[in-house]
Amino acid sequence: MNAAAPIRVLIGKPGLDGHDRGAKVVAAALRDRGMEVIYTGLHRTPEQIVDAAEQEDVQVIGLSILSGSHMELLPRVRELLVERGLDHVLLIAGGIIPLEDARVLEEQGYARVFGPGTPTAEIVAFIEDHVRSRPRP
Amino acid sequence: MTAGQLRPETLPEDTRRILEGIEEGRRGALARAITWIENGDPRAAPLLDFLQPRTGQAWRTGITGPPGAGKSTLVDGLTRYWSEQGRKTALLAVDPSSPFSGGALLGDRVRLDRALEQTDVFVRSMANRGSLGGLALATGAAADLLDAFGFEEIVLETVGVGQAEVDIAAAADVTVVVLTPASGDGVQAMKAGLMEVGDVFVVNKADEGGAERLAAELEQMLALRQAQREPDEGPDRQLVPENPRILVASAREGRGIEALAGAIEETRREGMASGRVPALREQRALMRVRRLLAEGLRAAIWENRRLRRGVRKALARGEGPDAFARRLLQAIFNRLDPDEPEEPA
Structure with missing residues (x-):
């Protein structure tokens, strides 16, 4: 029964940047692969994003950030998830994030940080591969 | 079984864990329970039965x-x-x-x-x-x-x-x-x-x-x-x-x-x-029972081996499919209020 249940994903825009074309393109691609995608809208705080993830019981959080404040906001989201006992959630990010920052984030618990121009099919495949090995506790 | 007889220790372990979370006011537990309901997960049913009185x-x-x-x-x-x-x-x-x-x-x-x-x-x-x-x-x-x-x-x-x-x-x-x-x-x-x-x-x-x-x-x-x-x-x-x-x-x-x-x-x-709100709430329960009955009966009709046996026996004694179906419906209809004695056909 659960094999047929759609994967639930939260797509979030933390912080103050006002560009969400990338986030929407990814959200639409995931929807077209049968996932239920909750889009938060712009300008959310890490607290709001983690609240939303908890209430929506998502298996995946994808954060899009272009503002340059990724090294403040993204680690905070991870921290809050761990505090709330939500570290089973697959955490990914994308946007304008320099490679060395991406490596640091991946060491801190981000499953993958996707760079600009990543084909959506790659993101879809990554989620499908990794969600299966992380059942909800 | 009525709600009064349900005790948390009789619930399956996962269900009990989520129930405890809900009782502690943890929103994550509530969210998980909603997921179970959405996905038709069998762990949801005892939880709902247990919480119904509240x-x-x-x-x-x-x-x-x-x-x-x-x-x-x-x-x-x-x-x-x-x-x-x-x-x-x-x-x-x-x-x-x-x-x-x-x-x-x-x-x-x-x-x-x-x-x-x-x-x-x-x-x-x-x-x-x-x-x-x-x-x-x-x-x-x-x-x-x-x-x-x-x-x-x-x-x-x-x-x-x-x-x-x-x-x-x-x-x-x-x-x-x-x-x-x-x-x-x-x-x-x-x-x-x-x-x-x-x-x-x-x-x-x-x-x-x-x-x-x-x-x-x-x-x-x-x-x-x-x-x-x-x-x-x-x-x-x-x-x-x-x-x-x-x-x-x-x-x-x-x-x-x-x-x-x-x-x-x-x-x-x-x-x-005026009594409208209580009437609506009763209607809500009635519609939910109807839907669950329809789902359950559909599943029974398509999956139940007993039905095939019943049809075989009916045919063997010369009862046609229409007559057999009518008799089955009457039997189900007689049981729509399980707390009352059966009404004569």
Whole structure:
């Protein structure tokens, strides 16, 4: 029964940047692969994003950030998830994030940080591969 | 087994863990339980049975209307308002699943700027997963969970509907229909369906003009209907809105929210006094039993080996398929109230 249940994903825009074309393109691609995608809208705080993830019981959080404040906001989201006992959630990010920052984030618990121009099919495949090995506790 | 006999220690371990979480007021546990309901997970059933006695405390308000009428923005204002009044408030927001991929883009949170800013409104987005009628199959049971969890105000927001998707009328104590001047004229409003279930009509987007005229047309149409009402419309009379109210609002500018909350309160007061709200709640239970029965019977009809055996025996003794089916139906019909002795055929 659960094999047929759609994967639930939260797509979030933390912080103050006002560009969400990338986030929407990814959200639409995931929807077209049968996932239920909750889009938060712009300008959310890490607290709001983690609240939303908890209430929506998502298996995946994808954060899009272009503002340059990724090294403040993204680690905070991870921290809050761990505090709330939500570290089973697959955490990914994308946007304008320099490679060395991406490596640091991946060491801190981000499953993958996707760079600009990543084909959506790659993101879809990554989620499908990794969600299966992380059942909800 | 009745609810009085259920004890937590008899529940399966996962179910007990989530139940304990719900009792401690943990929202993550509540969210997981809703997921179980949505996915038809068998761990949900004992949980619902256990929590059933704690339901019936919350008010359920349905918000429906055509796509783009401003339902989400209105819900943003209303949930914020209730939250500021100190009411524990939750929202179930339903959006359509794609009939092609089965996926869904659930975008209600985008409009919930005010509700999510420094309040503790609980929001759950639900895909309708192919269910027609404006809600998801799981919406009713999910609302029961929110009720048992201790929320006082539960808002059910439908997908954008056309004219005939009226499940919401039975799911909520008070139904709010949101329209805009662009929704069409009074003739659209005279059509059946949506217009027959509204307790409160909100003509939204008053900032765009034309709202007063549509409100006046609605007023006329509803007055006509009230005048034509038969004194006795049978046992379902109480399910028809008694005294529909019409409001003009601009959700975007935050105008009309307090008046809407007031109209909802008045409708509830009247509905409790007249017996309409208890009748609606009974109707809600009846519809849920009907749906579950239909699902269960369908499964039994298609899967049950016993049916094949029954048919074989019927044929062997010369009973035709029609006669056998009639006899089966009669047997099921006789059992629709398991607490009463069987009625003679």
